[in-house]
Amino acid sequence: MADFLRFMGHLAEAQQRTLDSQTTPVLPDAEQIRLCKAHGMPPLGTQTLQRDSSWREGLNTILEQVAGQANAATHAAIARIQALSETHLEAFADRLLSGDYADLDLAAAPLIGAALQVYWVRLATALEQGEFPRPDVHTLCPACGSLPTASVVRIGGAEQGLRYLHCSLCESEWNMVRIKCSHCESTKGIAYFSIEGGDDAVKAEVCDECNSYLKILYMEKNMAVDPIADDLASLALDILMDEAGYQRSGPSLLLFPTAQDA
């Protein structure tokens, strides 16, 4: 895993530099934001928001920055992305955002996913607090409507012991009570699995009602837990849950199911 995680570290650094260097993309107008809020809809919904071209500029910046650290397979993936027309790249992004991974170039997907994350983080941080609705659906991100990658149980102050789901796309976090399935909201048949002798800051929260799991991270066990990084670093737990017959309920945009199997 070392080489993979090291490359993901470079990718995250490239994301941060891209985030810092670019200006805010085009936000939905005030009327759209008002309507979304009135109807409890995410203002930055992946299916409704018109992406501007800055996400593709961000993608180019990311690809240039990680090329120096990429192995041969990743170099080939970078070249395939750079050869895509704007239309094909937008279609790739649409499929990635709607969870339609069949026949998708899964080696290229994390690089495109990384650029989409940067774009949506910039959108989410540009909105004011009062512009987000109180969502009707608690299992999807209130900012962009995406599924969570994992959840985090926080420590300190008013947030002590509270659990937050972490968006797979825009990195927003939203509160959900503990011991409740983050997929079907059942409170029955919830169990926690971890790797014996492994990192007890990362567990799989399993629901027997919908046969799914999502990882849950505990800051009281490790202050520095990170839902995106520690999700990637605990791939062994995904393999065990898969062998036990549970489906993962939320994606990582930096690692895809078939790629995991490989």
Ligand SMILES: [Zn+2]
């Ligand atoms: Zn989101």
Ligand SMILES: [Zn+2]
């Ligand atoms: Zn469930």
